[in-house]
Amino acid sequence: METKPTSQNEQQANRRYLTVWRWHFYAGLLVAPFLTLLAVTGLGMLLFANITGKEGERIHITPQAVVQPLSAQAEAARQFVNPETASVVQYIAPRADDMVAVFRVNNDDKATMVAVDPYTAKVVNTMPRGQGWYHTMDEIHGDMMIGPMGDYLLETTASLTILMIITGIYLWWAKQRSLKSMLVPKAGKGRTWWRSMHGSISALGFL
Numbered sequence: 001m002e003t004k005p006t007s008q009n010e011q012q013a014n015r016r017y018l019t020v021w022r023w024h025f026y027a028g029l030l031v032a033p034f035l036t037l038l039a040v041t042g043l044g045m046l047l048f049a050n051i052t053g054k055e056g057e058r059i060h061i062t063p064q065a066v067v068q069p070l071s072a073q074a075e076a077a078r079q080f081v082n083p084e085t086a087s088v089v090q091y092i093a094p095r096a097d098d099m100v101a102v103f104r105v106n107n108d109d110k111a112t113m114v115a116v117d118p119y120t121a122k123v124v125n126t127m128p129r130g131q132g133w134y135h136t137m138d139e140i141h142g143d144m145m146i147g148p149m150g151d152y153l154l155e156t157t158a159s160l161t162i163l164m165i166i167t168g169i170y171l172w173w174a175k176q177r178s179l180k181s182m183l184v185p186k187a188g189k190g191r192t193w194w195r196s197m198h199g200s201i202s203a204l205g206f207l
Contacts, residue, residue, distance in 0.1 A: 017174055024167035027160045034157040037140065044137035054134050055113045056127055057092050057102045064119035070101075072121045077103035077114035080123045100124050 052058055074088045089111075090104035100115040111129035116122065144150035 013174075017171065020167050020170050020174075024164055024171060027164040027167065031157045031160045031164060034154060035161065037144070038154070038157075041137045041141035045134055045141060048132070048134040048137060052132065052134065053095075053102075054132075055092060055102050055104075055129070056115050056125055056132065057095060057100065059100045059115050059124055060098050061100055061117045061119065061124065063097045067118050068121040073101055073116045073118055074103055076121045076123055077105050077116050080114055080126065081105040081112050082107045094118055104129060 048054075050058070070091070074091065078086045078088050086105050086107040088103050089106050092102040092104075094101050101118045103114045103116060105112045105114050113127050113129050114123055115125040117124050139145050142151070142154075144153065
């Protein structure tokens with residue numbers, strides 16, 4: 001008399017497990033490409049921000065004994081863009097003694113970032129504001145450069161990622177029922193080892 005209810009309960013638990021597994025699998029299948037894109041572009045932003053700077057402010061120059069007046073540096077930047085109509089609207093101080101100063105110069109509704117050697121007041125480099133590798137990574141990271149549709153896709157990805165995390169925790173706990181096994185991968189080979197690594201890396205990444 002007790003065997004039948006137990007068997008029914010096990011069948012219900014198995015069906016529930018398989019249903020949650022499908023949610024987890026399809027959510028992962030849908031979000032994986034977008035999460036990879038976000039990870040790559042986020043890493044790219046981090047690297048370019050520290051290699052070239054957001055606005056080219058990490059260009060290196062040779063330090064000298066005397067720094068030219070800030071007004072002379074700003075005037076050099078303005079003259080380089082357009083001596084008649086350009087105006088300096090922003091100043092980014094050098095991040096270190098061997099790095100350039102950057103000025104934002106507006107001219108005819110266009111903004112140019114001008115890198116100036118603070119020791120010689122000579123222009124080292126120019127670039128349109130909002131251009132460069134950092135900003136390209138930022139635009140892809142924000143909306144995949146396709147506007148509102150890209151933003152909606154990434155928002156949907158975030159929602160499905162939450163679903164994937166919740167279902168993943170359920171699936172692991174339903175089988176293992178151990179916090180340690182969730183966080184520490186088991187030694188082994190083949191499918192069991194991969195499953196353990198998958199669960200542990202996912203759990204640690206979530207934390």
